[in-house]
Amino acid sequence: MLSAVLEQTINGLMAGSVYVLVALGMVLIYGVMHVLNFAHGVLLMVGAYACHFFFTRATGSYLLSILLSVVVLAVLGIALERAVFRPLQGNLRNQVIASLGLILVFENLVVALWGPNALQMQVPATASLVSVGELRFPVQHVLIIAATLLVVLLLFIFLKTSKFGTAIRATSQDRMAAMVVGIPVERIDWMTFGLGTALAALGGALIGPLFLVFPQMGDAPMVKGLAGILLGGMGSVPGAVLGGFIIGIAESVSTLFLPTDYRDSVAFSVMVLILLAWPRGIFGVQVRGED
Amino acid sequence: MRLALSLLLAVLLAVPFVAEKQPYLLHVLILCCLYAIPAVGLNLMLGYTGLVSLGHMAFAGVGAYTAAVLMVDARLGFWPALAAGVLAAGAAGAAIGAICLRFRTHFFMIVTLAFGLMLYSVMNNWDEVTRGAAGFPGIPRPAPLGSFSFGPLPNFYYLALGAAAAAFAVQWIVVRSGFGRVLVALRQDERLAQAKGVNTMLYKTAIFALGSAIAGLGGVLQVSFLRVAAPASFSLAESINAVLIVIVGGAGSLAGPALGALVFVGLPEYLRVAAEWRLVLFGVMLVLIVLFAPQGLAGLVKKARA
Amino acid sequence: MIAIRGLCKRYGGVAALSDCDLEIASPGIYGVIGPNGAGKTTLFDVITGLTEPDSGTVLLDGRRLTGLSPHRLARMGIARSFQECRVFPEFTCLENLLFGARGTHDEALRLLELVNLQGYRDEPAASLSFGQRRLLEIVATFMLKPRILLLDEPASGVNPALLDLLLEFIRRMYHERPCLYLVVEHNMEFIMALAAEIVVMHQGAVLERGSPQAVQASPRVMQAYLG
Numbered sequence: 001m002l003s004a005v006l007e008q009t010i011n012g013l014m015a016g017s018v019y020v021l022v023a024l025g026m027v028l029i030y031g032v033m034h035v036l037n038f039a040h041g042v043l044l045m046v047g048a049y050a051c052h053f054f055f056t057r058a059t060g061s062y063l064l065s066i067l068l069s070v071v072v073l074a075v076l077g078i079a080l081e082r083a084v085f086r087p088l089q090g091n092l093r094n095q096v097i098a099s100l101g102l103i104l105v106f107e108n109l110v111v112a113l114w115g116p117n118a119l120q121m122q123v124p125a126t127a128s129l130v131s132v133g134e135l136r137f138p139v140q141h142v143l144i145i146a147a148t149l150l151v152v153l154l155l156f157i158f159l160k161t162s163k164f165g166t167a168i169r170a171t172s173q174d175r176m177a178a179m180v181v182g183i184p185v186e187r188i189d190w191m192t193f194g195l196g197t198a199l200a201a202l203g204g205a206l207i208g209p210l211f212l213v214f215p216q217m218g219d220a221p222m223v224k225g226l227a228g229i230l231l232g233g234m235g236s237v238p239g240a241v242l243g244g245f246i247i248g249i250a251e252s253v254s255t256l257f258l259p260t261d262y263r264d265s266v267a268f269s270v271m272v273l274i275l276l277a278w279p280r281g282i283f284g285v286q287v288r289g290e291d
Numbered sequence: 292m293r294l295a296l297s298l299l300l301a302v303l304l305a306v307p308f309v310a311e312k313q314p315y316l317l318h319v320l321i322l323c324c325l326y327a328i329p330a331v332g333l334n335l336m337l338g339y340t341g342l343v344s345l346g347h348m349a350f351a352g353v354g355a356y357t358a359a360v361l362m363v364d365a366r367l368g369f370w371p372a373l374a375a376g377v378l379a380a381g382a383a384g385a386a387i388g389a390i391c392l393r394f395r396t397h398f399f400m401i402v403t404l405a406f407g408l409m410l411y412s413v414m415n416n417w418d419e420v421t422r423g424a425a426g427f428p429g430i431p432r433p434a435p436l437g438s439f440s441f442g443p444l445p446n447f448y449y450l451a452l453g454a455a456a457a458a459f460a461v462q463w464i465v466v467r468s469g470f471g472r473v474l475v476a477l478r479q480d481e482r483l484a485q486a487k488g489v490n491t492m493l494y495k496t497a498i499f500a501l502g503s504a505i506a507g508l509g510g511v512l513q514v515s516f517l518r519v520a521a522p523a524s525f526s527l528a529e530s531i532n533a534v535l536i537v538i539v540g541g542a543g544s545l546a547g548p549a550l551g552a553l554v555f556v557g558l559p560e561y562l563r564v565a566a567e568w569r570l571v572l573f574g575v576m577l578v579l580i581v582l583f584a585p586q587g588l589a590g591l592v593k594k595a596r597a
Numbered sequence: 598m599i600a601i602r603g604l605c606k607r608y609g610g611v612a613a614l615s616d617c618d619l620e621i622a623s624p625g626i627y628g629v630i631g632p633n634g635a636g637k638t639t640l641f642d643v644i645t646g647l648t649e650p651d652s653g654t655v656l657l658d659g660r661r662l663t664g665l666s667p668h669r670l671a672r673m674g675i676a677r678s679f680q681e682c683r684v685f686p687e688f689t690c691l692e693n694l695l696f697g698a699r700g701t702h703d704e705a706l707r708l709l710e711l712v713n714l715q716g717y718r719d720e721p722a723a724s725l726s727f728g729q730r731r732l733l734e735i736v737a738t739f740m741l742k743p744r745i746l747l748l749d750e751p752a753s754g755v756n757p758a759l760l761d762l763l764l765e766f767i768r769r770m771y772h773e774r775p776c777l778y779l780v781v782e783h784n785m786e787f788i789m790a791l792a793a794e795i796v797v798m799h800q801g802a803v804l805e806r807g808s809p810q811a812v813q814a815s816p817r818v819m820q821a822y823l824g
Contacts (some may be wrong), residue, residue, distance in 0.1 A: 036397045038345075038404075087582055092396050093343055094581040097538055100345075100531045101581070104574030111567040219527070223408065226401060234398075261416040268405040268412075275394065275402060476685055476696060483683040486645065487697030487741065488671035 007135050008252040014141045015224075016248020017148035018044075021203035022225030023232075023240040024155065025196030031172030031235050032185075032192040035085050035095050039102035040200055041222025046106055047073045047201025048208035048217060049114060052121050062123040066205040070198045077197025081190045110215045118214035126209045144206045151202065152241055159237065168192055172235065220264070224248070227271040303452055307445035315560075317444045322556045323549075324451035325513045330536040330548035331458040332505030335465060337534065338542035340498050341478030343400050344391075346407020347506055347533045352414050352525030354380035354507025355514040359427045360420060369433035373511050380507020381500045383410075388499030392492060407530055414522040426521035430514050447516060454512055455549075458505050463545060465501070474498055478543075506533075535577050541589025550588045598622060598777050599644075599745060604653035606639055606801075613639040614650065615801035626771055626778040628792030628809070630785070632822055635798040637781040638680055641747045645677050646670045657745070671697075674744030678751060680781075684734050686723035690714055693722055693733055698740035708736045711766055728755045732763060739770050745777045752784040760784075764791055789813070797821065 026040050050069035059065055080102065088095045125139040159165035171178040171188045179185050203221060204213075211217065225240075228247045232239020247267055254266050307317060329351045336342040358376035361367040367375070391402045414421045421427055433441040433450065441447050465471045473494050476484045485491050514520040523529075532555065540551025559569040584591055604617040614636045621627060629637050642648035644655055646667040655662040662670060684693050694705040709715045712732045714725075722730055735751050751767070752760055764787065771778060779796075782788035788795070789809040797805040797812055799821040805812060812818055 036400070084578055084582070093341070094585060096343060096397070096400055097534060098578050098581045100534055101574045101577030103531060104535070104570050104577065106574075108567040108570035108574065112565065112571060116567075223404070227405075230398075230401065259416075262412065265409050265412045268409050272390070272402055272405055275398065276390070279394070279398075472696070475687070479685045479687055480683050482647070482667075483679070483685065484697075485647075485667040486671055486677055486679075486683075487737075488668050489697060490666075490668045 003133065003135060004256060005253065006133070008256055009249055010132065010135070010137060010141065010145075012249030012252030013245065014144050014248070015252060016228075016245040017144050018203045018207050018221050019224045019228050019248050020148055020152065020241050020244030021199045021206075022221045023228040023244040024152070024237065025199040026222075026225055027229050027232075027235065027237055027240040028168065028172075028192050029196045030229070031237070032168060032175075033081075033085065033089070033189050034092070035099075036092075037085075037099045037196075038096060038222065039080075039099040039106065040196070040225070041218030041220075042103050042106040043073060043077065043197045043218070044200040044204040044221055045110065045213075045215065045218035046076070046204070047197075048204030048213045049110055049119075050201065051205035051208055052119055052213045055121060055123070062125070062209075066202065069205050070201045073201030074194040074198040078190045078194040080197075081193035085193070086186070086189065107215050116215060118212035121209045121213055123209045138210070140206075140210050144210070147202070147206060151199070156237075164188075164191065223264075224251075224267055227267050230271055231274055300456075304449075307448055314444050317448050319557055319560050321444075321448050321451045321516060323552045324455040325509055325516060326532075326536060326556055327455050327548045327552035328458045328509030328512065329506040329533055330540070330552055331455075331462050332502035332509070333533050334537050334540075334542060334544075334548050335462060335474070335498055335505070336502040337537055338544070338547060339466060339471065339478060340474040340495065342392075342495065342499065343403075343534070344407075344499070344502075344530075345400050345404040345527070345534070346410070346530055347403075347502070348510075348525045348529040349407040349410035350380045350384050350387075350503035351506040351510030351513070352410060352520075352522070353383045353503075353510070355510030355520050355525070356414060356421055356427065357507075358511040359430050359514055359520045362431060363427070363429055369431065369515065373433075373508070376511040377504050377507045380510065381504030384503025384506075385496055385500035388496050388503070389492075392495045392499065404527070407527060411522060411526050414520075414525060421520075421522070424522060426519045427514070428519045430518050430520060432515055432518070451512060451516070454508060458508060459545070459549070461501075461505065462548075466545065470494070470497075475543075535573055537587075538577060539573075539580055539587055541587030541591075544587065544589035544593075547587055547589045550592075554588065598624070598658060600656040601640075601644075602654050602656070604640070604643060604655070605651045606636075606643065606648060607651060612801050614643070614653075617653070617798075617802045619796060619803050621777060624775045624777050625794060626767070626780060626792045628788040628795040629779055629781045629798060630783070630788060630795060630812075631798035631804070636801040637798055638749060639801075640798070641677060641749055641779075641781065644670075644745075644747060645675055671741070674742070675747070676738040676741040676743035676745070677747035678734050678738050678749055680749040680753070682727065682731050682734050682754065684722040684730050684737065687721055689717075689719045689721055690725070690733055691718045694737050694740045696737070698737075699742040700740040705740060708739060711769065712736055712762060726756075728759055731755050732759065732766075735763070735767070742774070743776060745779070748778065748780045748782075750781055750783060752782055752787045760787060767791060 022040055022044055026037060029035055029037055047069050050072050051065045054065035054068045055062055084098050085095055088098060125143050128139045129136045130139050130142055159169055167183045167188050170183055171185050175185055224247050225244060228243030229240050231246060232243030250270065251263050251267050255263055258266060306320060329348060333344065333347045336344055354376035357379040358372040361372040361375055362369065387406050391399055391406065394402050415424050432447065435441065439446060441450055473484065473489055477491060477494060481491050513524060536551035536555050537548060539554055540547035540549065555573065562569060580587060599621050601617060601619040604614045606614040617636065617640060631637055639648060643650050646665055650663060685696065688696065690709060691705055694708065695702065709718055714729060714733060717725060722733055725733060731751065731754055735748065738746060751763065755763055780788060780792060792809060794806060795809050795812040796803055797818050804821055805815050805818055
């Protein structure tokens with residue numbers, strides 16, 4: 001039993017890592033622009049496809065393909081911010097509806113270009129195993145967890161110490177005040193959007209080899225990432241990290257005593273219950289204009 | 292206006308006679324009706340009251356599966372099963388709406404999304420009752436009314452048309468009523484409405500229930516037409532499609548759901564491109580409409596006439 | 598009429614109301630003034646049920662109001678205007694006045710005329726200037742026939758040329774149907790001319806109350822403002 005719990009915990013950490021990457025992007029964008037981008041999951045999916053493309057067609061190097069897909073998706077994110085989300089600034093309803101439109105666009109564009117079937121992406125790290133006690137995991141598991149922790153660490157250092165990071169935090173707290181002290185908030189907007197989609201692309205590029213690359217692969221991470229954000233408190237960056245990991249581990253461990261079919265429902269029920277009990281999340285933050 | 296409406300109705304009623312040799316056209320028109328009905332429910336919520344529900348089609352599923360179980364397992368007739376399905380969807384809407392409506396703006400959308408996914412998961416996984424992912428087969432067409440059988444396509448078309456007309460009539464009555472005025476006030480400024488003595492929670496729950504009940508009507512008809520209930524018909528993707536239909540047609544306009552459904556179902560049938568390209572097109576269209584014509588097609592028509 | 602006892606409300610580390618007491622026994626126009634952050638709007642939000650206080654009660658003729666929902670309070674005759682000015686933008690002026698109103702159609706027309714908005718009766722409120730919208734909002738609160746009327750900065754954003762009109766209008770409404778008016782206002786000239794009594798708030802509590810002259814002469818009030 002103990003080793004089963006350990007196994008599911010490591011699985012959960014791995015799944016949670018992907019939720020964290022999605023949640024971080026969504027929460028940064030939400031904080032700065034007050035945009036809830038439901039298309040963030042499909043951007044993860046597009047990132048995985050981009051990585052697959054670079055890996056199989058162009059470079060043959062997994063690491064280089066990850067980097068390229070991250071860059072491409074950052075550019076795509078910036079383009080979406082400028083073309084779609086900025087013109088709709090301040091209109092919550094229409095921004096959400098536009099993001100639903102983007103889901104349709106990207107999910108079906110990918111089907112049109114690559115077909116509906118899942119693509120395989122064989123990287124060495126999925127084939128070789130690593131031992132933890134008597135348990136064995138693909139190296140890719142460790143890679144995903146390690147890469148996520150590293151990115152989280154770098155992101156925190158970046159937010160705390162760099163000028164851009166400080167500007168992001170300032171804009172999230174009070175956009176007007178940030179503008180008054182001379183922070184170019186519009187530039188912060190598109191840069192944050194680019195950063196957020198880059199994180200999603202990283203998530204997609206990391207799980208692609210493990211779970212295949214397919215058009216709906218971003219749906220679950222988006223919803224779970226959202227659950228993580230709510231758990232951690234809408235708008236809180238550390239909350240998103242903790243929330244994402246908690247959701248990942250909770251749903252993995254829950255499979256030990258609940259049918260796996262209902263795993264998703266568990267995550268959603270927990271999410272709704274948490275919202276009802278702590279409307280501002282467990283690590284609650286007050287968000288302006290949300291009452 | 293009244294003339295145009297009667298004319299339209301006359302044309303729609305005459306279609307089966309004119310298009311006797313074209314079952315395809317009837318098929319498309321039936322699908323239009325089946326998509327327009329839930330869209331009417333969502334239009335009342337999203338268009339008139341400003342409630343963006345991202346789980347709308349799940350309530351159509353509640354109605355559909357309720358009716359399916361009653362008809363197939365309990366051997367109940369179509370009409371009582373239809374009534375039960377509509378009621379069940381409405382009751383689910385009232386109960387779940389009462390929870391969702393404790394939240395606002397983004398939180399409301401997220402919670403409706405979560406409940407939609409949960410209901411979908413139940414339809415997809417509760418094999419004993421819903422037959423699971425493979426779908427619920429063997430759903431009958433309505434029993435004949437006197438000598439009028441609903442088996443042939445033209446006759447089912449009249450049923451779908453009648454149901455859509457009923458849904459639009461309900462929408463018209465609600466929008467014209469004092470209740471409808473309050474809904475429109477809620478969309479504009481909920482807090483102000485409250486300060487003027489409106490029990491906003493009660494009104495919002497009522498319209499969530501009514502909107503879900505109308506979705507249920509669409510769901511029951513859909514599974515009776517297809518003779519099978521499939522979870523995929525009530526998934527998140529379909530809920531997004533419902534939003535698309537309402538927005539493209541024109542949120543908060545009486546004709547919006549009809550225009551939206553016509554474009555969504557009718558247009559692709561005549562565009563000779565693969566299904567996924569159509570959906571790409573719709574996604575682009577949705578984005579363009581919120582960017583440049585937030586009043587949707589109904590708004591464009593109005594503008595063109597003015 | 599209204600008794601406010603020991604109201605406290607904190608937002609995070611900031612106390613918006615701290616042990617606020619205020620008792621008003623008779624109808625009249627009362628001005629509520631005080632520096633920014635003194636708790637004036639929070640007090641209105643608590644009285645109208647938009648904000649739940651951490652502790653303390655509000656009593657109306659001996660009946661406890663705290664804990665009741667905003668719409669119940671509105672139906673009990675507590676009407677308010679908002680600092681940020683709220684009207685239904687898509688409704689016409691007339692529709693705005695009639696929404697939830699206890700007054701009649703004819704009355705609405707008469708009130709519109711009193712503030713020179715009769716020409717806009719069928720125009721959507723969104724087409725009005727900010728000052729006109731403010732007038733419309735205030736007129737609409739009178740249509741509710743309140744027992745207690747709370748006006749939150751009625752003069753702010755109103756063109757100086759319209760201020761006299763607004764002043765006259767509020768006075769006239771009061772004389773037609775005297776009840777309790779609480780008016781938060783930063784425009785001193787306006788509020789001193791309108792109110793019979795001034796309540797000064799400072800740091801979440803009532804600092805001083807008295808006639809406009811007495812309050813203006815009070816050294817404590819001076820100090821609070823210069824702080």
